[in-house]
Amino acid sequence: MSSIINPTQAIANISVISGVKEHKDGRLYNASQEEYALPADQEEIRRLNSQHRAIVMSFNGHIPEDIKEDLSKKEKPRILDVGCGTGIWAIEVGEQLPNSEVVGIDLVSIHSEHHPLNVKFQRMDILEDFPKDWQGTFDLIHIRYLVVGVPNFDLLLPKIGKLLRPNGYLVSIEPDLVFKAEGYDETTSVTIKFATLVNQALNKLGRPTLPSKVVREVVQSSELFDLVRTELSEIPLSPWSDDERMKEIGNEHRKTTIYHGSAFKRLVLNAGYVSEEEYDLVCKGVEEEVSDAKMKLIFPVWMNHQASRALLISIPFCHSIRNSGVKEHTDGRGYNETTGEYILPADREEAARSDFQHKAIVMLFQGLVPEHIQKSLSEKEKPRILDVGRGTGCWSLDMASQYPEAEVIGRWENSFDLIYIRYLFMGVRDFTSLLERLTKLLKPDGHLICMEPTAYWAPVEEKDKELASMTIRYSDIFTEAMKLAGIDNDPPKVMRQYLDSNKDYKEVKNEYQGMPLSPCSDDERLKQCGETHLSNSIQMIQVFRRLILESKVINEEEYDQLSAQVEVEFREAKGELVLPIWRISAQKV
Ligand SMILES: C[S@@+](CC[C@H](N)C(=O)[O-])C[C@H]1O[C@@H](n2cnc3c(N)ncnc32)[C@H](O)[C@@H]1O
Secondary structure (H helix, E strand, O other): OOOOOOHHHOOOOOOOOEOEEEOOOOOEEEOOOOOOOOEOOHHHHHHHHHHHHHHHHHOOOOOOHHHHHHHHHOOOOEEEEEOOOOOHHHHHHHHHOOOOEEEEEEOOEOOOOOOOOOEEEEEOOOOOOOOHHHOOOEEEEEEEOOOOOOOOHHHHHHHHHHHEEEEEEEEEEEEOOOOEEEOOOHHHOHHHHHHHHHHHHHHHOOOOOOHHHHHHHHHHHOOOEEEEEEEEEEEEOOOOOOOHHHHHHHHHHHHHHHHHHHHOHHHHHHHOOOOHHHHHHHHHHHHHHHHHOOOEEEEEEEEEEEEEOOOOOOOOOOOOOOOOOEEEOOOOOEEEOOOOOOOOEOOHHHHHHHHHHHHHHHHHOOOOOOHHHHHHHHHOOOOEEEEEOOOOOHHHHHHHHHOOOOEOOOOOOOOEEEEEEEOOOOOOOOHHHHHHHHHHHEEEEEEEEEEEEOOOOEEOOHHHHHHOHHHHHHHHHHHHHHHHOOOOOOHHHHHHHHHHHOOOEEEEEEEEEEEEOOOOOOOHHHHHHHHHHHHHHHHHHHHOHHHHHHHOOOOHHHHHHHHHHHHHHHHOOOOOEEEEEEEEEEEEO
16 A cells, blocks of 8 residues: 555565464464454564664664663673564664573564574463563563553563563553644544544553553552653654654654554454445545655654562561662662661662672572472472562572462461571661561461671681781771661671570571682682672672761771772782671571
């Protein structure tokens, strides 16, 4: 039906078209989902690719720049494109982030056979459950123009949220299915009439007119996501603008607009509001209207992007880090806004640090939980696990993927098989009362694991004190600041005393490990732990800055000078210093 479209402009080499069947209108459609009534053939590929180019141009890129930058710093970010269509977005993002691993999923395979090796395509119905081993594994999930295929974003988005890693991103682009014509009587525009017909057909299927608003609302009200940002792009439907860039976008979208006619035909006719004859007449009118490019036709398209913590378990009685509920401090970093007592940051940088810390701890203790507890959990049918003050949720996510049947969430009395607390010493002033409350949540025979460090860094041998003298000085200052802030600097001792003397518990076990702060050790495993912990050690100096400066043990200038020297000692692996950590586990009687 198009006169201005050059078919050779479409992506060449589409060798993969599968999962489709021919309809009586002569076009191919997906073979499995009757309700999804847009085609899946060469012409649809041209429409989607042209639409893609217009969207990318109008949003100035495939993903917001800060998200791209963050992903490019990761070693091997995993990216998922849900309902990827021709895969053009997945392929181009795979090219831009060559270290990434991109997976595109769709009901059909209509992607180019020429794609980079780091991009893979899989046929999958996104209305079904996602593979279990995908939970908590993606750094970025992209969903775009899924309104026709998704009856209920309320159901889809939580499932998608669970696929994200802590701090993973969701980027969603959906249009408002309401075209506008600036400065014109909209009733005279046949393109707007066309949009109305599509809208009516979609409403009949229960789809929203403003899908981006629905996405935004679901995401904003979900505990799975925070930091929602929204951008609006008004995409010109034809090249009517005087502005060069807008004109180029309009030129690209004009092709899409014309293709819309045939693409939406089955959907609109199925709704039964117009005859085929009337519909074809409207589409002919659209083609003329956008070819003429006089009317200022606009298609509002919204991008919602969110950082997700992927798994939120909120236990109100301990001061866990939650990204929602964060406010900016004068030092430019985000801190929790509820308690003045917990003064470590709660921002993206802190989350990245915590994730490294988590990796190093798991490496050092060779596993997420002690072996005997691992065994006991794997014997249970559906263990319930609580991670208190979960931070970024990295331990919970790893546990959830190790025990897919487990439920790692909740807060009911007498109902958990395992409760895990780790590194809460900066936020919890009274460990005894915390343990008393947690004991109530455990089932009989349930396990408790407490993993806390002391608030000093210890030299392994006498000579290390000299080799890392600045770090030792820093550690002394840190301990002093903790004392002044009323923070117990030996929480493991308090916990041990509580568990040893409490008749509710049996089998109290104490395991000690010294976490190397830099890769000094001759022992290969400890050296590796030190390597993994190194960036965390360096960042700790910044993280404790506010606490130490507020204690006034040292002034800002001295602090910055000392921290620079400590950083050098860490980087040059001078002197073997460790952070003493105890893992204390016990079983409820
Ligand atoms: C309008 S296209 C958008 C494609 C791509 N996201 C883009 O922006 O270029 C919608 C895509 O969603 C896919 N889709 C619809 N329902 C689906 C389902 N239940 N499972 C998987 N994919 C689905 C369709 O096959 C189609 O490729």
